[in-house]
Amino acid sequence: MSEIPDSMQAVVCHGPEDYRLTEVPVPVPGPGEALVRVEAVGICASDLKCYHGATKFWGDAQRAAYVETPVTPGHEFVGRVVALDETAAERWGVSVGDRVTSEQIVPCWECRYCLRGQYHMCAPHAIYGFKRRTPGAMASYMIFPAGALVHKISADLPPAQAAFVEPLSCALHAVERADPTFDDVVVVAGCGPIGLGMIAGARARFPRKVVALDMAPDKLALALRCGADEAINIAETDVVAAIMDLTGGYGADVYLEGTGHPSAVGQGLNVLRKQGTFVEYSVFGSDVSVDWTIISDDKELDVLGAHLGPHTWPAAVRMLESGVLPLDDICTHQLPLADFQRGLDLVGSGKESVKVSLIPE
Ligand SMILES: [Zn+2]
Numbered sequence: 001m002s003e004i005p006d007s008m009q010a011v012v013c014h015g016p017e018d019y020r021l022t023e024v025p026v027p028v029p030g031p032g033e034a035l036v037r038v039e040a041v042g043i044c045a046s047d048l049k050c051y052h053g054a055t056k057f058w059g060d061a062q063r064a065a066y067v068e069t070p071v072t073p074g075h076e077f078v079g080r081v082v083a084l085d086e087t088a089a090e091r092w093g094v095s096v097g098d099r100v101t102s103e104q105i106v107p108c109w110e111c112r113y114c115l116r117g118q119y120h121m122c123a124p125h126a127i128y129g130f131k132r133r134t135p136g137a138m139a140s141y142m143i144f145p146a147g148a149l150v151h152k153i154s155a156d157l158p159p160a161q162a163a164f165v166e167p168l169s170c171a172l173h174a175v176e177r178a179d180p181t182f183d184d185v186v187v188v189a190g191c192g193p194i195g196l197g198m199i200a201g202a203r204a205r206f207p208r209k210v211v212a213l214d215m216a217p218d219k220l221a222l223a224l225r226c227g228a229d230e231a232i233n234i235a236e237t238d239v240v241a242a243i244m245d246l247t248g249g250y251g252a253d254v255y256l257e258g259t260g261h262p263s264a265v266g267q268g269l270n271v272l273r274k275q276g277t278f279v280e281y282s283v284f285g286s287d288v289s290v291d292w293t294i295i296s297d298d299k300e301l302d303v304l305g306a307h308l309g310p311h312t313w314p315a316a317v318r319m320l321e322s323g324v325l326p327l328d329d330i331c332t333h334q335l336p337l338a339d340f341q342r343g344l345d346l347v348g349s350g351k352e353s354v355k356v357s358l359i360p361e
């Protein structure tokens with residue numbers, strides 16, 4: 001492939017708040033791998049957390065002190081296949097030129113989790129952008145390793161909108177964890193990228209009601225367009241009273257937490273009915289204290305965690321391609337790769353943006 005250059009621009013994380021735009025060699029795919037030209041990469045709350053040095057996860061067994069540096073961040077992306085061998089083409093059913101994405105984790109396929117189908121819990125936990133063996137997408141080119149889970153996605157979608165597949169897959173997994181019934185009132189806390197995806201996922205389950213909570217009026221408006229029946233501004237309304245009103249005084253059946261704010265955890269315990277289901281998806285900047293008696297003695301709640309999007313990517317692709325989501329308004333900012341710092345700042349302030357993406361050259 002003559003048009004592949006020798007070098008490219010990449011963002012390289014050297015440590016907390018030490019991210020540099022660097023000229024690096026274009027990687028060369030090994031046997032069974034693919035070289036992909038990145039078309040868009042989303043910036044996630046976890047990227048911001050990593051930037052500020054608060055990331056303490058994804059070690060082999062324990063939570064590691066920090067990500068492996070130097071590493072190129074970026075785990076929400078789409079691109080075009082530019083080179084691959086026959087093994088890779090056959091395994092993934094893709095050819096040069098196809099618009100593709102890869103699940104954010106590259107499973108080892110050997111550990112007890114992988115062997116039991118729980119590949120998103122894979123022990124070595126190689127997520128693009130956090131481990132040196134899986135450099136991320138904040139670069140013009142990246143490698144899909146042989147163990148990657150690759151999906152095709154329509155080239156009709158603008159790149160940043162197609163890259164929304166990653167947060168959407170995570171949101172759908174959170175819904176799947178809760179497994180709402182047709183009769184459930186589902187409350188979603190936070191109308192950022194994950195919360196909006198949870199709303200769309202809950203809506204797809206056709207429950208009695210989907211209720212969105214946020215403080216930003218424009219995000220609440222977007223929540224209604226993603227399928228929420230009610231949008232409650234928690235800055236103006238007594239949320240517990242409002243949910244009790246909606247549920248005959250019992251409380252919500254399901255609470256999906258997608259804000260990462262400690263106060264949203266206690267709020268969830270308070271708005272749920274007895275034997276309700278709480279699903280935590282967020283990453284938090286600090287420890288959260290709540291009254292655990294609500295979980296046990298008061299309500300006998302089911303409290304579940306959710307991580308990544310196992311087995312939900314095909315549905316996330318279908319949902320994006322179906323056009324049900326207001327993607328023009330979810331994907332608010334597309335910046336050149338060189339403006340990664342501004343992108344991180346936009347995600348940090350959280351006010352003007354929903355999904356911020358970087359577009360490599
Ligand atoms: Zn993400």
Ligand SMILES: [Zn+2]
Nearest residue numbers: 108111114122
């Ligand atoms: Zn594994």
